[in-house]
Amino acid sequence: MMNIPFSPPFIDEDVIDEVLHTLRSNWITTGPKVVALEQQIVKLTASDAAICVNSWTSGAILMLKWFGVKAGDEVIVPAYTYAATALSVLHCGATPVMVDVNADYSISANEVRKAITPKTKAIIAVDIAGWPCDYDALNAIINESEITGLFVAESFKQSLLNRILLISDAAHSIGAKFGAGAAAKKSDITIFSFHAVKNITTAEGGCICLNLPQQFDTAAEYKYLKMYTLNGQTKDAFSKSQGGGWKYDILFQGLKINMPDICAAIGLAQIKKYESQLLPSRKQIALKYCDGFKAMDWFIAPPLTDEQRESSYHLFPLRIKNITETQRDQIIELITAKGVAVNVHFIPMPMLTYFKNLGYHIVDYPMAYQQYACEISLPIYPQLTDEEVAYIIEAVISAVEKQRAENTEIAAYHKQEPAGISF
Numbered sequence: 001m002m003n004i005p006f007s008p009p010f011i012d013e014d015v016i017d018e019v020l021h022t023l024r025s026n027w028i029t030t031g032p033k034v035v036a037l038e039q040q041i042v043k044l045t046a047s048d049a050a051i052c053v054n055s056w057t058s059g060a061i062l063m064l065k066w067f068g069v070k071a072g073d074e075v076i077v078p079a080y081t082y083a084a085t086a087l088s089v090l091h092c093g094a095t096p097v098m099v100d101v102n103a104d105y106s107i108s109a110n111e112v113r114k115a116i117t118p119k120t121k122a123i124i125a126v127d128i129a130g131w132p133c134d135y136d137a138l139n140a141i142i143n144e145s146e147i148t149g150l151f152v153a154e155s156f157k158q159s160l161l162n163r164i165l166l167i168s169d170a171a172h173s174i175g176a177k178f179g180a181g182a183a184a185k186k187s188d189i190t191i192f193s194f195h196a197v198k199n200i201t202t203a204e205g206g207c208i209c210l211n212l213p214q215q216f217d218t219a220a221e222y223k224y225l226k227m228y229t230l231n232g233q234t235k236d237a238f239s240k241s242q243g244g245g246w247k248y249d250i251l252f253q254g255l256k257i258n259m260p261d262i263c264a265a266i267g268l269a270q271i272k273k274y275e276s277q278l279l280p281s282r283k284q285i286a287l288k289y290c291d292g293f294k295a296m297d298w299f300i301a302p303p304l305t306d307e308q309r310e311s312s313y314h315l316f317p318l319r320i321k322n323i324t325e326t327q328r329d330q331i332i333e334l335i336t337a338k339g340v341a342v343n344v345h346f347i348p349m350p351m352l353t354y355f356k357n358l359g360y361h362i363v364d365y366p367m368a369y370q371q372y373a374c375e376i377s378l379p380i381y382p383q384l385t386d387e388e389v390a391y392i393i394e395a396v397i398s399a400v401e402k403q404r405a406e407n408t409e410i411a412a413y414h415k416q417e418p419a420g421i422s423f
């Protein structure tokens, strides 16, 4: 029996060398490696600027605070995402307004439009599994005169933008394409996660890409945001460590969320081979899965490409037709018994205790529930071998078939009860 983990980090000799180089350099916190990683991200996405931080979550809190989001404000988020999307809003004292998703997991533009009020300051769209949201539809909505007319500017940045801010939760979607360029170009602010399981990792980390309208001075915003990640201090520790650089000032109440060089080194070695090696091997695995399952009448393929978009192949969210949540869980047990680690992305936020207690109900998000109930995320990462992929396909097919056969048997025994309900 094979034993296949769900998502081990990609650590090769180049990653190890880059980290060792940092260790031997005598400089381990924010410094030249972070700047080099930011430059690689600007190159990959053609963004106007990139600021590395210590997580997606802290990056989102930073950008909401930067925009002046506070108690009494609303930020629209999808119900179907990882909890950090909504928690970042709550950390600023504002209210996450959850809306339902489309059949391709992306936030529903129609539902977004209905949820907008004079309190709405921002929308956080989430590229689930690496599949970009319909950013053309979202941008059209936030620029409609009926919608801009509702916007109440209450901070300097808000009056400069004079409309709802579009943030992309791109925790999954580094390298995803939209039209001629990177999907990251489609939002005012795009935030990547470099958590250990993501396509590029720094163990923990994140990066904020700025693609603000022209009335913003991006170079000035970059400098300001760098200070914001360092207690509002005018000089980082690296510049202070240089001769004669001891003097500094604190200009405002910043956060302390900078990325250390020792972490940046891991991501730097990975991003250098991301487009040439790591991303293409993820894509190949996704295509092998599609090929392996295409003959199965129960297979629902994940969205990977269309005329405009291409995924970053972060997850392979397999969906199985006409099954209940309980049946999905049984299939997961059967796959796990074969030594294959799988996952579910995501348990919709309204099903989690904290959000239930805040008054969110899953019955209000039928599509989010439907997507969750039949979903199983399969392993997808560059280190997976052809043999392992073939083994996973086989394990999944036999698990689904075994579960179906058991179900048919029980249904036959109970005669009057139709197959497909959960017992």
Ligand SMILES: *Cc1c(COP(=O)(O)O)cnc(C)c1O
Residues within 6 Å of the ligand: 054, 055, 056, 057, 058, 081, 082, 084, 085, 126, 169, 171, 172, 193, 194, 195, 205, 206
């Ligand atoms: C991983 C993830 C996050 C959080 O990223 P951190 O870097 O761990 O803060 C946010 N949103 C989504 C969709 C994620 O998958």
